[in-house]
Amino acid sequence: MQSLEALAREAVALAHNEPVPGGGSAAVDEVARQMQICNACRYCETFCAVFPAMTRRLSFAPGDVHYLANLCHNCGACLHACQYAPPHDFAVNVPRAMAQVRQETYAGYAWPGALGALYRRNGVTFALATAAGLALFMVLLLAMRGSLWHEPLAGNFYAVFPHNMMAWMFGAAFGFAVLALGIGAARFWRAQSPGPVTAPAATAAAGNALALTYLDGGHGDGCNESSDAFTLWRRRFHHFTFYGFMLCFAATCVATLYHYVLGEQAPYPVTSLPVVLGTVGGIGLLIGPAGLLWLNLRRHPLHGDPAQRPMDRAFIVLLFATSLTGLALLVLRDTGAMALLLAVHLGTVMALFLTLPYGKFAHAVYRVAALLKYQVERRQPNKLQLGAD
Known part of the structure; x- marks a missing residue:
C-alpha cells in the first residue's frame, strides 16, 4: 500500500x-x-x-x-x-x-447506450419542457376529441380518453422504462462478479434498502446537510417519497385488478381502496419531494457533485408535479375542468415515465444492486482481514 x-x-x-x-x-x-x-x-x-x-x-x-x-x-x-x-x-x-x-x-x-448522454442533459428545464410538451400534446388530442371544458362527467375519465388508449400509451412508456432500467442493472450486476446470492443476503439487502439503513450516519443521529450538524430529515423525506411512489403504484395495480378481474370500472368512490391508496401516496409524493428539494437547495457546497444538481432537482420536480396534478384532478374530477386537468396530469406522468431510465431514479436501482453485492460479499471470507464487517 x-x-x-x-x-x-x-x-x-x-x-x-x-x-x-x-x-x-x-x-x-x-x-x-x-x-x-x-x-x-x-x-x-x-x-x-x-x-x-x-x-x-x-x-x-x-x-x-x-x-x-x-x-x-x-x-x-x-x-x-x-x-x-x-x-x-x-x-x-x-x-x-x-x-x-x-x-x-x-x-x-444505460440501455440503449446512445441514450446514456441524457444523464448529463436531464435538468429541471429539460424535465419541465418534456412535461409541458407532452401535456400540450394531450390537450391538443383532447381538443380534437371534444371540448376542453365540459359538463361534469362524474369523474368518468374514460369519457375523455378511452381506457384502451390510455392503457396502451402508458403501459408502453412504463414498460420501456422498466426494460431499460432492468438491462442497465443486469449489466452493472454482471460487471461486479458478486458471487451466489443467498436468501439471507437478499433479505438483508432488501431491509437495508427499505429502511435506508445507511442514511443514519453510522450512529443513528442522521447525516449532514448544510453543516456538520446531524439530521434525519433526508432519510425521512426519502421515505415519504419512496413509499408515496409505491402507494401510487399500488393504487394503479389495484385499479387494474378491479377493472380486469372484478369488472368494476372507474370512477371509484373516494373511500375505495384505489382512491385511498392513491391519495395517501400522492400526499407522500408532495411532502417527500418538497422536503428533498428544500434540503438540496441548502446542501453544503462540498457535498455531492454540483454538476448533477440539475438532474437531482429535475426528478424531484417531476415527482412533485405528478402528485400535484393528480391530487388536483381527484379534487376537481366532478367539475367541468376534469378533462383539461386529466390531459395535464397524463402529460406529466408520461414525462416522468419516459425520463425514469435516464434521470435520478436510476440511483435507486443501482444502489439496491450494490447493497445486494455488499451483503453477498460480507458473507464470504475476508482474505485481507483489514477490518471487521
Whole structure:
C-alpha cells in the first residue's frame, strides 16, 4: 500500500491536472486514490457500508469503484469527520468523488447506450419542457376529441380518453422504462462478479434498502446537510417519497385488478381502496419531494457533485408535479375542468415515465444492486482481514 506521503503527492498532482496512473476515467482514478487514503486511516469504518467493503481491497479497479460509488448514499458524514478533507493537500471528499463516478455508471450501463448522454442533459428545464410538451400534446388530442371544458362527467375519465388508449400509451412508456432500467442493472450486476446470492443476503439487502439503513450516519443521529450538524430529515423525506411512489403504484395495480378481474370500472368512490391508496401516496409524493428539494437547495457546497444538481432537482420536480396534478384532478374530477386537468396530469406522468431510465431514479436501482453485492460479499471470507464487517 502506498504511503500517505506518496498519496499526498498524487493529490497535489491531480489538483494541477497532472496525470496519475491507475486506469479508468479521471473520476474512477480519483475515487481509487481517495480509497487508498481511507484504507490507511479507516476512521470512518463504522459510518456506512462503503468503508467495510473498502477494507476488503488493497487496490481499486474500475469495477470496484463502480460498486463502492453506488454503495455510497452521499450522506456527507465522512466528509465532516475527515481530517484530510479540503483544504488539506490530500483533498479527500468521498461524497463528491463517489457522485461523479455514479453518473458515469448510469451513462455507461444505460440501455440503449446512445441514450446514456441524457444523464448529463436531464435538468429541471429539460424535465419541465418534456412535461409541458407532452401535456400540450394531450390537450391538443383532447381538443380534437371534444371540448376542453365540459359538463361534469362524474369523474368518468374514460369519457375523455378511452381506457384502451390510455392503457396502451402508458403501459408502453412504463414498460420501456422498466426494460431499460432492468438491462442497465443486469449489466452493472454482471460487471461486479458478486458471487451466489443467498436468501439471507437478499433479505438483508432488501431491509437495508427499505429502511435506508445507511442514511443514519453510522450512529443513528442522521447525516449532514448544510453543516456538520446531524439530521434525519433526508432519510425521512426519502421515505415519504419512496413509499408515496409505491402507494401510487399500488393504487394503479389495484385499479387494474378491479377493472380486469372484478369488472368494476372507474370512477371509484373516494373511500375505495384505489382512491385511498392513491391519495395517501400522492400526499407522500408532495411532502417527500418538497422536503428533498428544500434540503438540496441548502446542501453544503462540498457535498455531492454540483454538476448533477440539475438532474437531482429535475426528478424531484417531476415527482412533485405528478402528485400535484393528480391530487388536483381527484379534487376537481366532478367539475367541468376534469378533462383539461386529466390531459395535464397524463402529460406529466408520461414525462416522468419516459425520463425514469435516464434521470435520478436510476440511483435507486443501482444502489439496491450494490447493497445486494455488499451483503453477498460480507458473507464470504475476508482474505485481507483489514477490518471487521
